[in-house]
Structure formats: structure tokens, C-alpha cells
Amino acid sequence: MDNFERTMLAVLQLYGAQSRAIDIGAAQTWAETFVPDGRFESPSYPGPVVGREELASFAASFAHNTPLARHVITNAHITSMDSTDRATSTAYLMVVQTHRNGDVQILRLTTIEDELMKTDGGWRVLCRRVILENKGKQK
DSSP: OOHHHHHHHHHHHHHHHHHHHHHHTOHHHHHTTEEEEEEEEOTTSSSOEESHHHHHHHHHHHHHHSTTEEEEEEEEEEEEEEETTEEEEEEEEEEEEEOTTSOEEEEEEEEEEEEEEEETTEEEEEEEEEEETTTOOOO
């Protein structure tokens, strides 16, 4: 297996771990999938979230305010690898919520664009930019 294939598998593992952590309310675990000064930008929220403390608070708030939500990531694609420890990737992200009556609602359809860095603990997100499908690219 070459470096690209190992990186792709690691990115898929990272995305799965992130989705599971935020969905079950493991806020600190979700925050630790970012580098210590990592950044999360989404037009669904008022401003960027920067640093693990803010990231953990954001994830805890999401889990509290959106019970039984599930992050479903598909079509992950590494768009560049500048070195063995830096990469950019993109994927589709759908956030789905199951209501108490059993109804399922799609809350968001998005594209995520990530800047990634390999650390001693594995691949981590430097910066995630979320693009809402109905809004186009956000700056």
C-alpha cells in the first residue's frame, strides 16, 4: 500500500471517528480530531470556531440541541497532498435527525473542505470549511 492509499484510509477513519463523536455527545473527543488551534467554519453558525476549547463547546452544544442527529459522510476525496504530512480533502456531509415519533429529517446537505495535517496522534483537521448546498460557496 502506498502513502496515498494509507492517507485515504486514515482520512476515512478520521471522518468516521468525528461523526460518531459529535453524534454521541463526545465533545472533547470530537475537538481532538482537530489540531490544538484548529478551525471550523460553517455558514450555519454565527462565526468560526477556533481552538479545542471552543470546538468542544460547539460539539457539546450541537449534541444537546440536536438529539439523535447523525452525520453521514460520503464521497471523501483527497484533492492534494503537498507532502507526507499535509493534505486537502473534500466530502459530502448530510446531517440527519430522527424525531421521537420516528420521522427522519435531513437537516443539512453540505460539502466539507478540509486542510489536514498528520500529527503524532494521526491525521487531524487544521481547518474545515462547510459549504451549504443551497447557498453555494461561502467565504
